[in-house]
Amino acid sequence: MTTETFNRQAAIEIIASFESRAEMLVQILHGFVVRFGWVSEDAIRLLAAELNLSRAEVHGVVSYYHDFRTTPPGKHIVKICQAEACQAMGSRELSTHAEETLGVDMHSSNEEVTLEPVYCLGNCACSPAVMIDGKTYGRVSAGRFNDIVASIGETS
């Protein structure tokens, strides 16, 4: 995760790598999230100008998709699957456990961590599943969750 919120030059390069095609907006936004962690108002203005779209159009797309956050995330992003297969294996309890151990509510962030629901990681034969910083973990008991979080805490 990067700490840089926005860099105009880097943003222009990302847009250019998609040949400034308006139909690549969703893909470009992914590039922004990878680079900056979130989509700022500056980013939206730049996208509108570069892709010849209205700011409302860009804002509409940004706000439509779960993947594009408009506030800076914590250093680590923890997503806990809330869909049926994981529910059948205790994801509700795991979510409560995560909120308690990380000290942050679902859908919210602190400096260290952002905790979010996700609806299916496609790891339904290894439920409950969790994704941390883009890596998927399966068969996540409360104990295993603590171990994974601790190991990530050590390396960062």
Place this chain on the structure above:
Amino acid sequence: MAATKVYVPRETAAISVGADDVAIEIARQAKEFGESIELIRNGSWGATWLEPLVEVVVDDKRIAYGNVEASDVADMFAAGFLTGDDHARRIGPTIEIPYLIDQDRWTFWRCGLIDPLSIDDFRLHQGFKALEKAFDMGAEAVIESVKTSGLRGRGGAGFPAGIKWQTVADAAGDQKYIACNADEGDSGTFSDRILMEGDPLGLIESMMIAGFAVAASRGYIYLRSEYPLTRSILTRAITTARESGWLGENIQDSGFDFDIELHLGAGSYVCGEETAMLESMEGKQGIVRYKPPLPAISGLFGKPTVVNNVVTLASVPNIINLGGEKYASFGVNRSTGTLAFQLAGNIKRGGMVEKAFGITLRELIEDWGGGTASGRPVKAVQVGGPLGAYVPEDQLDTPLDYEAFIEIGAMVGHGGIVVFDDTANMAQQARFAMEFCAIESCGKCTPCRIGSARGVEVIDRMVAGDEREDNYDLLVELCDTMEDASLCAMGGMTPFPVRSVLKYYAEDFSSAVGADE
């Protein structure tokens, strides 16, 4: 002496339970023991409950070790892993694993078997053979073959693929597209992912055959963003295919041009609906379009477009190789061929089982799945994702057949089977169905956007014991409205799981604990 081949899956589920660490440790131990190994990162065979499933090739035979942890590897090497010797983790020859041998592997037969990113390995296992045959047969004969097979859309809707292809082939237009729907958002489903990670070149070949059949020169894969590993594997496979002349202009001197672009979804469930997916691929909000016009007539960028699910497309190469009649000889009634059933949730042996239609839920859950993971009785089975009904225990003998499931108010969908034991509170599940619809609704039509939010409220009142009978009637009426008046399956089918709970688990409304506890 030649290096000993060792297979460790590079597949999301296997890695989610430690396969990468196991691979690293195997390489380290081999070095320590001074052994020369060739470490191949294959896809998964689909026996997910055994992951990480490691194999070693001894006398041309693959010997499997299951549930291997990195901490087991040193011990395995000491016990003679590289010569397939006994160890607590040793299962035996892969081809003798009962879970795998009793399947009808028509579409997924290369998954686990090959190195997914090696064109050579792919070619050795019939790779591009169907495409070459398609070139010889001609486009019309390819479409005829798909029609004869009776193949229906595996994404859930079950529309006959051959008819869709014919419509696109017949549509006027100089530019046509193949859009592969890899937005596998249904909970309990992962077969698209297993295919894309285990046989990405197979998907590429399938899209090329579709492109050749309908005269489309461009294909798109719309992949959900929750699959980052799949993305990296697909990206590499597309690059590899391009570099070896299997994508691009005048492919293998056939005169046929075809290339593929990968688009990522962005966490929206409804983008799995074909028209919402097309909108998203055009860089817009994933809002459902009115139909007609059908995407086959006016799809991506307004051009005739074949929108097919990953597994639908990937079923085609063997239909070309072995004939549509052969495929149609599998299955029952109008559900011909095979489906990759996915055993998920509270199940002892979760994974993917490709079987001909007609098998029952009970056979899958008991014979393959081994019952619940908790060892408790099965209470409900949700089939076909979040829009699928909860099937009670006494209906588990229903054969998996699109029409037979419709008859019991359920759906086969994409073949996801999510098992719940008797600790599940079904009123909570009904509430979740409405809540999920409220979260994921694209908002275009009122029954879905407003109905789902009202549905949550009504269920909450029922659970709280607030005028339970009146609210029951209201909920049924709300389900009718959503079902009849929604624009797409999101709002139109959310009532399915809700109704099934009302019908079979009504008592749970009086015993439900609060909303989200």
